[in-house]
Amino acid sequence: MAFDDGWESLEDLPPFATTVATDTARKVITRNESPDISFDRSINPYRGCEHGCVYCFARPTHAYLGLSPGLDFESKLFMKPDAPELLERELSAKGYVPKTIAIGTNTDPYQPIERKTGLMRRILEVLEKTGHPVGIVTKSDLVLRDLDILSRMAERKLVRVALSVTTLDPKLSRLMEPRAPTPERRLAALRGLAEAGVPATPMVAPLVPAINDAEIERILDAAAAAGVEGAGYVLLRLPLEVRDLFREWLVTHFPDRERHIFTLIRQMRGGKDYDAKFGQRMTGSGPYAWMLGRRFEKACDRLGLNLRRTALTVEHFAPPPKPSAQLELF
Template sequence: MSSNTSSHIKGRGAGSNTVSRFVELKREVVDDGWAPEESTPLRTELFTDTSRTIINSNNSPDVPFTYSINPYKGCEHGCCYCFARPTHAYLDLSPGLDFESKIFAKPDAANLLKNELGKRKYVPKVIALGANTDAYQPVERQLGITREIIQALKAYRHPVSIITKSALIERDIDLLAPMAETGLVKVFVSITTLDRTLSRQLEPRAAAPQRRLETVQRLQQAGIPVGVLMAPIIPVLNDNEIERLLEQCAGAGAESAGYVILRLPHELKDLFVRWLQEHYPLKAGHVMNRIRDLRDGRDYQSEFGERMRGSGQYADLIAHRFALACKKQGLNRRTLELDCSKFRVPPKSGDQMGLF
């Protein structure tokens, strides 16, 4: 069983390893006055996910995709605000440090994808890659699962949208650029803040903000449609950056921009409050009060239509500021629709070629 730890670990986002909501017996660390033993670095452990399917279906009306693929469960980027953290509870692991140090990879993802795309009843719709956890997190450099997935999608001429905060996506420009020429790909780079100190605290193992801007520029120069996501907007901490951040993103070549208000489902609320008390103790109360202003007096709203944007006057103000900033920077002038009509199952070795 995982237990709580009381000290922040350098290079990690969560300040604790609190047990999941499905575990009845909980433990806490209590200071008994003895000097703590010297802590050892928390190493990332890699496990194999043996799922038999790879395409997830989505029916949420406020999420703009029907299908998604997540090559990894858990994410080493360690973002303290990650809404996906509570999913580790389904593995009987902690949404805290376990989520960012116990990573489950799907090494057979590309083959599973080919099997599913090859089914007679499959209807092609845009696949969101990395919508839950980042498909380009550090372990991808070693395993290359995401690259294999993109190679399969390219072979099937299947449209894909990619969300990442990693510069590693530049490795796959050789695949993405040809797909972009035929309307099969668009990329969204998540940029939460331009403040390097805040970013290092919020997202300890993700690329620096300025490096992500370079990624936007390099994707755009390669002819790949690229947008940005300010996700999440956190009251008091980064909401003052909306206009400046969008100006920098537009200058780097972004064509579109969107945002998500901070979400705190299940265990994430306690993890985030603990993070606030660790890094911004004088602002913690103010931040949480502002979050409740956005959530009808609650810490979180799970209702469709409100969970991403919040509600009330403060939420309306953020929406208005974001829209004005986008208009000023020329963002969102056009909506890129990816092309599903080009999808085809490539012939297998030994298949009879058609005469016409």
Template sequence: MDEAITAKPKKGRGAVGNPKPRFDAEERLAVDDGWGSADPDELPPLRTTVSPDSSRKVIARNESPDIPFDRSINPYRGCEHGCVYCFARPTHAYLGMSPGLDFETKLVAKHNAAELLRVELARPSYRPAAMALGTNTDPYQPIEKRLGITRQVLQVLAETHHPLGIVTKSHLVTRDIDILAPMAREGLVRVFLSVTTLDKDLARRMEPRASTPARRMEAVRELQDAGIPCGVMASPMIPSLNDHELEAILEEAASHGARWASYILLRLPLEIKELFNDWLDVHAPDRKKRILNILREARGGKLYDSQWGQRMTGKGVFADLLARRFERATTRLGLNREEPKVDCSKFQPPAKDPRQFNLF
């Protein structure tokens, strides 16, 4: 009888396996049939591929009361950073691809994002509000260095004096200080660096192709020195894995000039439950039971509760303690003394043809 092949971690990748998309009727199982090697270590490394996105709109809308913005831009679908816990992984199923390794190796890029954005901002009905960049996948993931789509989007937002908030795990954001600093002087931009852990070895296992924690903190300092207001998201907090680092992350952020901080308790919707479960089997088998039990206690007996008002923070003893620790630390460190607001009053719609000049 053929034996199923046990999934093993791939060098430089976060997910251990590649489960089928939830909309796929077929079930696939890798087996060793005796013809050749079944050892994944002998297979060629997974390469990143990039396909074009044919969407005709670039601004995504949401009505969630848990999120402080109603519109966002994601230049890429899928993310090469490979964060195993990424809540965006299930969106790859809509493309007919796996939320596992496909999500971090088969990327989709909106090459004409800047042109689409210009068209949408030029509509007479458009009303400005803070535009979020990097809410689903990271706008500064490794392929951005080559494609520059995020930079093109920033140029349109700067040209139109459009307010903006950025979330990233990459030091690459500092490349665009020349665009962001003038926007910051007009009160148009806020940047948040997501820092899950200060342990570079744990970071390498959880988020293998993101900038190291030290480099992310360096980005906070460089942005602040350039006059670009910056904060840190200590997310996600994972019980019995990185939650003990909460205060240390906030202290490090404050010492590098961060003005704001936030946190989110680990979320495991849809396929992420399976992906994270497999990751724990490989990277933290001794703590797996405790981690999942605490998560269930904080999620009403389930691994995930999508209820608004609770899905970000959870409830119960652990969740309450985490919230109190966060409040005490931010108060002590002088974080969150003000709201990270942006100015929406300076927006100027773009000309339909960027080569045209306004007469008045």
């Protein structure tokens, strides 16, 4: 299927080769007990991400596989081809209690490889069939491919979609997230979702001091014009190897700002490059972080965002039959 990321009007990137291996994990739902996030279970159809976002906090997960969080994370991908079947098995397990599943919390489920595999669509088909609620995070307008499923699920309050809009400047976006769709395409995706009745939320994420933090209000203005009901933001996170990768990127593209940016980061992270403390890792602390938070809140108040939030429901959940279950005679 042909797909246009919106970059045809700008200079093409050099060819980028990726390899795809099979992830042989026998479970697809991952559990967490983090007190500062709104979900306790998630699905990640892929490991690694072709979008190549320099700031991605998930990059260190590739180090667990003996691969580099740098280029390997972008080019040596893993997929779970049997994820839909594994999901059906887990949803049919005795004692399973449904709660919203988050998809896209680690790597983007609508990254370019999804155009060929259709893995995310197959997962959505399982969730729709079983009436299971899901929250999706992406930065790709490829999500509109599945608008037929998403709109039906939205009618039953089974889905929300968040799109990351890091900047409205296409040149900056190309530097920060080279193989993700343009900002214009993401705003169009927000509009398409909202018009179809799918609860859509822009994520101003990540906020990078002295890089894109001046755009908070403009991004929210553009998103509100697309018809969204709410918005969110996340401060830049630099765990483990991400810090050094990000510093190298700054030295290459913004050498005059590198020291200033890290000074601001440390002001928001208790004097460190990163603070993983629950309740602070997403928003930071200190005067600069407080200012960003208040600017975001005031812009949302002015635009009427976050006044309501569509609550997802588990009332439609019907577990699939176990593979060994005998078919009914009538």
